[in-house]
Amino acid sequence: xxxxxxxxxxxxxxxxxxxxxxxxxxxxxxxxxxxxxxxxxxxxxxxxxxxxxxxxxxxxxxxxxxxxxxxxxxxxxxxxxxxxxxxxxxxxxxxxxxxxxxxxxxxxxxxxxxxxxxxxxxxxxxxxxxxxxxxxxxxxxxxxxxxxxxxxxxxxxxxxxxxxxxxxxxxxxxxxxxxxxxxxxxxxxxxxxxxxxxxxxxxxxxxxxxxxxxxxxxxxxxxxxxxxxxxxxxxxxxxxxxxxxxxxxxxxxxxxxxxxxxxxxxxxxxxxxxxxxxxxxxxxxxxxxxxxxxxxxxxxxxxxxxxxxxxxxxxxxxxxxxxxxxxxxxxxxxxxxxxxxxxxxxxxxxxxxxxxxxxxxxxxxxxxxxxxxxxxxxxxxxxxxxxxxxxxxxxxxxxxxxxxxxxxxxxxxxxxxxxxxxxxxxxxxxxxxxxxxxxxxxxxxxxxxxxxxxxxxxxxxxxxxxxxxxxxxxxxxxxxxxx
Amino acid sequence: xxxxxxxxxxxxxxxxxxxxxxxxxxxxxxxxxxxxxxxxxxxxxxxxxxxxxxxxxxxxxxxxxxxxxxxxxxxxxxxxxxxxxxxxxxxxxxx
Numbered sequence: 001x002x003x004x005x006x007x008x009x010x011x012x013x014x015x016x017x018x019x020x021x022x023x024x025x026x027x028x029x030x031x032x033x034x035x036x037x038x039x040x041x042x043x044x045x046x047x048x049x050x051x052x053x054x055x056x057x058x059x060x061x062x063x064x065x066x067x068x069x070x071x072x073x074x075x076x077x078x079x080x081x082x083x084x085x086x087x088x089x090x091x092x093x094x095x096x097x098x099x100x101x102x103x104x105x106x107x108x109x110x111x112x113x114x115x116x117x118x119x120x121x122x123x124x125x126x127x128x129x130x131x132x133x134x135x136x137x138x139x140x141x142x143x144x145x146x147x148x149x150x151x152x153x154x155x156x157x158x159x160x161x162x163x164x165x166x167x168x169x170x171x172x173x174x175x176x177x178x179x180x181x182x183x184x185x186x187x188x189x190x191x192x193x194x195x196x197x198x199x200x201x202x203x204x205x206x207x208x209x210x211x212x213x214x215x216x217x218x219x220x221x222x223x224x225x226x227x228x229x230x231x232x233x234x235x236x237x238x239x240x241x242x243x244x245x246x247x248x249x250x251x252x253x254x255x256x257x258x259x260x261x262x263x264x265x266x267x268x269x270x271x272x273x274x275x276x277x278x279x280x281x282x283x284x285x286x287x288x289x290x291x292x293x294x295x296x297x298x299x300x301x302x303x304x305x306x307x308x309x310x311x312x313x314x315x316x317x318x319x320x321x322x323x324x325x326x327x328x329x330x331x332x333x334x335x336x337x338x339x340x341x342x343x344x345x346x347x348x349x350x351x352x353x354x355x356x357x358x359x360x361x362x363x364x365x366x367x368x369x370x371x372x373x374x375x376x377x378x379x380x381x382x383x384x385x386x387x388x389x390x391x392x393x394x395x396x397x398x399x400x401x402x403x404x405x406x407x408x409x410x411x412x413x414x415x416x417x418x419x420x421x422x423x424x425x426x427x428x429x430x431x432x433x434x435x436x437x438x439x440x441x442x443x444x445x446x447x448x449x450x451x452x453x454x455x456x457x458x459x460x461x462x463x464x465x466x467x468x469x470x471x472x473x474x475x476x477x478x479x480x481x482x483x
Numbered sequence: 484x485x486x487x488x489x490x491x492x493x494x495x496x497x498x499x500x501x502x503x504x505x506x507x508x509x510x511x512x513x514x515x516x517x518x519x520x521x522x523x524x525x526x527x528x529x530x531x532x533x534x535x536x537x538x539x540x541x542x543x544x545x546x547x548x549x550x551x552x553x554x555x556x557x558x559x560x561x562x563x564x565x566x567x568x569x570x571x572x573x574x575x576x577x578x
Contacts, residue, residue, distance in 0.1 A: 024551030141570035
């Protein structure tokens with residue numbers, strides 16, 4: 001049987017505020033356990049929450065960026081459940097009146113097509129603390145530093161139909177919230193967490209199947225694997241005539257297996273009610289404008305500008321514009337490198353390859369956009385060949401030097417572009433290779449001729465100690481050989 | 484308005500309240516009475532009334548995003564039943 005896959009996502013995004021959503025405790029990452037957990041965060045009797053204005057502003061910025069309606073009057077509710085990482089016994093969240101209403105995000109797919117994914121809504125809520133199950137005999141350790149960190153939970157419509165689309169959407173969203181500056185985007189620290197709702201239905205059917213939810217996926221790779229795994233699991237059950245149980249599942253990426261989270265089933269009655277400690281929050285035009293004023297250039301607009309301003313193609317422009325950090329790096333490189341396309345090639349080529357190989361981020365890269373730009377400028381003006389440029393790049397990356405010109409000078413990488421000197425070398429080399437010259441001149445296939453040309457380049461580079469400008473060598477060679 | 488024994492048992496589980504068997508009949512009666520009292524509200528005509536999120540007709544004030552809390556861990560943990568390495572210890576939770 002043929003099946004349609006239906007996927008909806010719920011994404012928890014930690015907002016990059018300085019303090020928590022309902023208290024003035026710091027949200028800085030990496031503090032000693034419970035040193036950033038105040039009386040409000042600990043749910044001490046008599047404390048009252050006071051919402052963080054910046055959390056609302058960030059949520060509104062997100063809403064504006066996904067073309068959504070902004071909830072002019074948003075209301076907090078209590079979602080009741082017992083778990084020790086939530087000392088209040090409920091999570092303060094928004095059920096019926098979220099801060100961000102329906103909107104949409106367009107994603108680009110590998111085949112060049114574009115798809116619109118609808119956002120159902122996004123609401124503000126608080127994160128829970130962390131439970132540490134190891135190391136304490138028979139006990140669980142609780143760190144409440146994270147408790148009360150502001151989150152927006154973004155809920156999509158079930159508009160995604162395979163893992164590729166889901167991952168494309170997740171990446172787009174990651175790029176969006178990072179560019180907006182409302183989230184640090186560090187997925188390894190849980191700043192973005194994805195829950196995936198998956199169901200199958202017979203191909204073409206209008207009726208949705210029973211769905212499962214796979215929780216807390218914190219990398220794009222695990223997300224892709226978890227979707228493939230769950231689709232296979234459901235397909236096996238359905239094709240054997242079985243039924244899917246609506247449940248929450250946990251995916252173990254290291255073992256590529258999932259299991260049901262039974263403990264949650266029974267407690268699934270959250271008994272929501274409006275939080276009596278908090279009044280409705282009214283968002284007026286001035287507040288929305290204050291959020292609009294903070295909106296930076298978004299990846300989509302940046303991509304178009306890169307195509308226009310730097311003459312980049314769609315593919316390069318997209319790769320360079322998705323991440324705000326890489327985009328800024330590229331613009332520095334292009335500014336100092338004089339040649340934007342060459343700058344793009346180096347940023348997406350050598351620089352990106354080295355970052356990936358050493359698992360570095362742009363912010364932690366040992367070379368600046370200005371430095372790479374200075375190198376690109378020397379490639380553009382033919383001071384250094386591309387093979388020489390790789391040596392310069394290595395020296396800059398390893399921190400041996402901070403300026404391309406110093407490396408070129410110190411390692412003697414300056415290529416000879418004096419055509420008189422080069423012409424003399426060509427004459428000498430050709431004089432020593434009369435057979436090859438004759439062969440070349442008798443050949444009629446231009447493709448073969450081009451190949452044979454390479455046979456002269458080796459000796460020429462040797463004669464010039466690797467410093468001859470290959471472009472000029474080629475020009476002179478062609479002139480001489482074609483007479 | 485009545486409330487069933489099953490409802491009471493379920494609410495007790497959700498609220499982590501342990502009930503003795505003999506407490507349940509009295510709770511059935513008391514909770515039934517409370518629900519009947521509240522039920523009288525549904526007699527009111529609310530067709531043209533906006534739902535109210537909060538009894539106070541006021542708007543929430545927001546706080547500037549500035550750190551105002553300092554580390555009080557020692558004071559808070561002095562009254563905790565068990566702590567270790569700065570963590571609060573609770574009976575093991577199996578997920």
